[in-house]
Amino acid sequence: MLKKTPFYEMHVKNGGKIVEFAGFLMPVQFEGIIPEHRTVRTGVGVFDVSHMGEIEILGKDRLKFVNYLTTNDTSKLELNQIQYSTMLYSDAGIVDDLLVYNLKDRILLVVNAANIDKDYQWIVDNKKYDIDIKNISDDIGQLAIQGPKAESVMQKLFDLDLSTLRYYWATEVKMKDIPVLLSRTGYTGEDGFEVYVDKKYVVQCWQMIFDAGAEHNIKPIGLGARDTLRFEMRYCLYGNDIDKTTNPLEAGLGWVVKFDTGDFIGRDSLLKIKEAGIKRKLIGFEVIGKGIPRPHQEIHAEDGKIGFVTSGTFSPSMKKGMGIGYVEKPHNKVGTRIKVIGKTPVDAEIIKGPFYKQGSRQ
Amino acid sequence: MANIIEGVKYTKEHEWVKIEGDTALEGLTDYAQSELSDIVMVEPPEVGRKVKAGEPIGTIEAVKAVNDLYAGLNGEIIEINEKVVSDPSIINKDPYGEGWLFKIKVDDLKQVETLLTPEQYKELIAEH
Structure with a gap:
């Protein structure tokens, strides 16, 4: 329904x-x-x-619990401050990316629409300390x-x-x-x-x-x-750029992972991944010439497949085809020439940062 | 409601075909352009290419989707609309006029009878 x-x-x-x-x-x-x-x-x-989901965490240990549930550090969150974060499975695959609102009497987690039921169940299954969980979506x-x-x-x-x-x-x-x-x-x-x-x-x-x-x-x-x-803006979209088969480090979300501020679900696995060295990175690229990359298309270098497209479309601001995808290291360097394999292979170049840099965001 | 004009034939691949002497002018139907929305790239067939009805001969890309272009009839591509190549949004604005895509010199005009009438095309898109 x-x-x-x-x-x-x-x-x-x-x-x-x-x-x-x-x-x-x-x-x-x-x-x-x-x-x-x-x-x-x-x-x-x-x-x-x-359609977005809202899950409330109530009770006196709510900050401590969310610190355990998510990868970012909630201990320094001030009243009414918001934090972008991820929730991980124990193998460091991503359950969801979310916003954490530290409100007066509760924490509000804002989660992706497609993940509401899964996230709620995950949080309930991992409940500890003195807290209550309410799905108010x-x-x-x-x-x-x-x-x-x-x-x-x-x-x-x-x-x-x-x-x-x-x-x-x-x-x-x-x-x-x-x-x-x-x-x-x-x-x-x-x-x-x-x-x-x-x-x-x-x-x-x-x-x-x-x-x-x-x-x-x-x-x-x-x-x-x-x-x-x-x-x-190269903001990740769950289900495209990140999912349970990807970890936050390779997705460029290392900035919302704080290893030194207490345990969180997935921490041990993610630390092992970090110490072993991550194998691939989420990169952004622009098409050289014509063509529009699409999700799931393979990314090739001279010597064959090095990754795949996770998001690809025509950029209305840059007026050309651009894409986001995972490529194996060391092919992830800015300036690397790649080929995106659609019906007609398209040449592209890995570029740095957000595609659009003139936004009014403060 | 999608606009279906008289005086042309249609294909199952949502293109219109207008016969002018021994040539056929082809374009995307209003229904197709509205489904695709925001067309941003057209890769037309090459002039001189021999084509067969139903054969994919090019692509048309919108922000969110990509579609093949098909030949409606057997023949040879004799002209493409360079204007829509440089500004594909013309197809969204005027699919049956300025937004035409290519012109075929038709091998056998009898093949025109295999195409859909406006009435038949209307039924086809009603099923969608």
Whole structure:
């Protein structure tokens, strides 16, 4: 049975092309991926991300437990601070990547839609200390308001001076008269916010945001542009770039792994992998000339296969085919020429950092 | 609702074929361009290539998808639309006009009868 977010009828009415994604019926696009992508890069757009999962960890040992559950160090998290992290299996394969919100009376874990049930079960199975676990995914709606104009739109709805809310910080606050959790986060590389709200208010919130954003020509954005936007930032997508067969070190997520701040699930295995030396790395590449790489295509060097594409598409900002994929070391060096094997092999070059570097993210 | 125009024939591969004398002009249907959305790259067949009906002769890539281009009839490619190669979004904007893809010199005009009528094509996409 496919789930619908509270916006389903509205997305249909707005001309959204509906597809199945992670068990939900979601809009993949409205006016088109490229114009929607441009809206977020230059103005402001709103994503219905109510399909994302929310799991609460309650109780006095919650920080200690999440420190054990996740790879990042939660001990230095301040009140209302947010952290990007991963959860690992004992063999260091990735269960999920997630956001950890350290709130007043609870920790909120925001997880990928496709992984909600699996993650909840994993957390329950690994429960220890004095904590409670609540899956509140079905009760919470989530909106992402993203783009260089996001702050000026959202400021109209809050008494709080939003310029004081920094990147990866949250606040529990009223949006007009509706209680929300507001955070300065996103998956686009642009400045922006995410709003978590009781499902019964979420359509009302959407309306308020669109009224406030009318002068900036605010628009709904589908999952298609969500993917091209995150792709240009080289943000990992679970199920594409990371999954249970990959570890955070090879995925370039070593910065969210803290070996020295207490035990976490998967630590022993990951440490062994680190000491033995990682065998492959997730790299980004740009096509030389024509062609668009696609997921699962093989990556070759002169002497044969060295890896495979995990994400590949046309980059609307760079206006060319680009890709992300795993390649065996030492082929991962910036500047390495590779061939991507589609119907017609395409030449490409490994490049450094995010593909798009002009984002408004602070 | 996808626009299906009169005065042309259609293929199962969602292309339209317009007969002009002994040549056939081919392009992508409105249904196909809307399904693909955001077309960003066209790799057309080479002029002079001999083609067979149903044969994949090129590719068309959108942001999220890639599709083969097929020949609708047997014959020889005599012209390609360079404008859509340099600006593929024309196909999204005007699939039956400016967005045409290539022109075939047809071997045997009788083969045209094997193509779908607008009515038949309408039924085909209704099944999707």
